[in-house]
Amino acid sequence: MKTRPFKxxxxxxxxxxxxxxxxxxxxxxxxxxxVVLAARRLNRLEEAAREVESLGVRALxxxxxxxxxxxxxxxxxxxxxxxxxxxxxxxNAGLGLYGPLESISEEQLRQxxxxxxxxxxxxxxxxxPLLRGRKGAQVxxxxxxxxxxGLPLLGGYCASKAAVNAMTESLRTxxxxxxxxxxxxxxxxxESEFREHRMNARGWAQQAVPLKAMSAxxxxxxxxxASLRGRRDTILTLPGRIMVLANRFVPGLFDRIAxxxxxxxxxxx
Ligand SMILES: NC(=O)c1ccc[n+]([C@@H]2O[C@H](COP(=O)([O-])OP(=O)(O)OC[C@H]3O[C@@H](n4cnc5c(N)ncnc54)[C@H](OP(=O)(O)O)[C@@H]3O)[C@@H](O)[C@H]2O)c1
Numbered sequence: 165m166k167t168r169p170f171k172x173x174x175x176x177x178x179x180x181x182x183x184x185x186x187x188x189x190x191x192x193x194x195x196x197x198x199v200v201l202a203a204r205r206l207n208r209l210e211e212a213a214r215e216v217e218s219l220g221v222r223a224l225x226x227x228x229x230x231x232x233x234x235x236x237x238x239x240x241x242x243x244x245x246x247x248x249x250x251x252x253x254x255x256n257a258g259l260g261l262y263g264p265l266e267s268i269s270e271e272q273l274r275q276x277x278x279x280x281x282x283x284x285x286x287x288x289x290x291x292x293p294l295l296r297g298r299k300g301a302q303v304x305x306x307x308x309x310x311x312x313x314g315l316p317l318l319g320g321y322c323a324s325k326a327a328v329n330a331m332t333e334s335l336r337t338x339x340x341x342x343x344x345x346x347x348x349x350x351x352x353x354x355e356s357e358f359r360e361h362r363m364n365a366r367g368w369a370q371q372a373v374p375l376k377a378m379s380a381x382x383x384x385x386x387x388x389x390a391s392l393r394g395r396r397d398t399i400l401t402l403p404g405r406i407m408v409l410a411n412r413f414v415p416g417l418f419d420r421i422a423x424x425x426x427x428x429x430x431x432x433x
Pocket of ligand 1: 178179180181182183184185202203204205206208228229230231256257258259260279306307308309350351352353354355356357358359361380
């Protein structure tokens, strides 16, 4: 980015140790922002912070498990003491879950909701005092095209992202009077460590998806663009946009297509 529209702004990104979060840290830094990188793998964050600092901005790495309240409080104290406030919070940390709703365990479903939903709520709530009063403050929630439509074998994950979408809408109207914008970015299939980290229902594994994935850098580029424009809703990849439209206008037909595309693989079948 030639100009630096986020110059002197402070951006906090959860899940900044890999994939979309790491790419977002670099993209906001290229746009001039100071960046706070949060995740559990501190060595990864520190390596990323060195790269970010080479772009001429400040970087702060904080080891934080966002599912733990005390870690999140510590994170906000670090942001406050280092930068005195926050301009953009990117709620990106997330986890996938694969398998039919009948076969996923309650523990797996709770784990996915704990990170994708409860932690997003927890981090946002803790960050609000730092965002308040900052001109142009934003919360950017990373959802998924799968938050807009439930697909077979992905029901637990889809449900968690649908919850993110609903929270985003509520929060947007709750915070509008204070001038804090709340944006939703919904990536489609993206190259990252997501599939390595994803949980599978016992005996289930997903085959490679026959769709072209976006790079994490492309997603990050679109995120920074949305952030610059204050765009409320960004759905990425053409198949992702087609899916959301097809579901809206021909849901019955889309059910049948979704069933065919599910391509289920049972490891012990
Ligand atoms: N990849 C896709 O196809 C795709 C598509 C649509 C939406 N998304 C969404 O994009 C977001 C980023 O995913 P990604 O594709 O970049 O996957 P990824 O490479 O697996 O990144 C996930 C990030 O979340 C962090 N994380 C996991 N558990 C955490 C915890 N308890 N506390 C703090 N951080 C935690 C991980 O860091 P640590 O392990 O170091 O904590 C990692 O940095 C997720 O919300 C995902 O649902 C991904």
